[in-house]
Amino acid sequence: MPAEPIVNSAKPLVSVIVPAMNERRTIAAVIANARKVHPETEVIVVVNGSSDGTEEAARRMGARVLSFPNPLGHDVGRSIGARHAKGDILLFTDGDIVIPADRLRPFVEAVRQGCDVALNRYNGKTLTRHPHPVVVAKHALNAALRRRALAGSSMTTIPHAISRRMLETVGAAALAVPPVALASAVRHGLTVCRAAYVEVGKSNPVRRRRRRDDPLKRLIIGDHLEAMARLIEETGPRGGFTDLHRQRNRVR
Numbered sequence: 001m002p003a004e005p006i007v008n009s010a011k012p013l014v015s016v017i018v019p020a021m022n023e024r025r026t027i028a029a030v031i032a033n034a035r036k037v038h039p040e041t042e043v044i045v046v047v048n049g050s051s052d053g054t055e056e057a058a059r060r061m062g063a064r065v066l067s068f069p070n071p072l073g074h075d076v077g078r079s080i081g082a083r084h085a086k087g088d089i090l091l092f093t094d095g096d097i098v099i100p101a102d103r104l105r106p107f108v109e110a111v112r113q114g115c116d117v118a119l120n121r122y123n124g125k126t127l128t129r130h131p132h133p134v135v136v137a138k139h140a141l142n143a144a145l146r147r148r149a150l151a152g153s154s155m156t157t158i159p160h161a162i163s164r165r166m167l168e169t170v171g172a173a174a175l176a177v178p179p180v181a182l183a184s185a186v187r188h189g190l191t192v193c194r195a196a197y198v199e200v201g202k203s204n205p206v207r208r209r210r211r212r213d214d215p216l217k218r219l220i221i222g223d224h225l226e227a228m229a230r231l232i233e234e235t236g237p238r239g240g241f242t243d244l245h246r247q248r249n250r251v252r
Contacts, residue, residue: 022050139151144231
């Protein structure tokens with residue numbers, strides 16, 4: 001029998017967006033927790049490149065399913081889901097990590113209280129001699145944005161939530177490159193906060209670790225470099241930082 005309707009009103013308050021590719025084993029639990037974050041919630045599952053029955057499992061759970069036969073690429077599913085979302089608050093999580101509803105609610109509440117971008121306080125490992133390049137990239141972008149208090153928090157990390165105002169300001173397309181979306185939010189003066197801590201490092205499934213050259217690492221670093229490039233285009237070659245009293249013309 002189909003699950004009971006997810007949304008109790010014509011317009012939900014919260015849209016939970018879940019990209020999923022071959023996540024049949026976890027998608028039901030992900031949806032079950034997502035729909036509990038608020039009484040007026042829709043769950044949108046963006047199924048892409050799946051061949052294991054993920055789409056059927058999501059439909060049985062009563063989710064709104066957007067299906068694509070081929071993989072969409074990292075974060076594009078979130079962008080597409082956001083474009084179709086009806087809620088005033090958009091909460092993003094993944095189809096392969098089951099996060100209890102009580103750990104998701106603080107992100108929704110943060111947006112209800114006025115935050116436009118509610119980030120996970122997860123920073124990655126920093127107390128180490130050789131921090132991961134992705135962690136360094138996150139800290140570097142936040143420093144360039146003059147948001148050092150964000151530390152290593154990033155829109156590349158789930159869960160996170162955004163307001164409808166954030167979506168309309170930066171556009172759904174920007175969400176396909178999360179650091180670009182975050183930089184745009186800061187540049188537009190939107191409120192960015194670290195809402196709650198959810199440990200995702202240990203719970204994130206290990207995929208293709210045999211390869212020395214991690215393609216996901218290179219992708220995320222490239223995303224942060226793209227955000228830096230956009231920032232420099234908008235603020236000048238030094239990203240808006242002063243050159244103090246350096247008289248470069250003296251050595252030309």
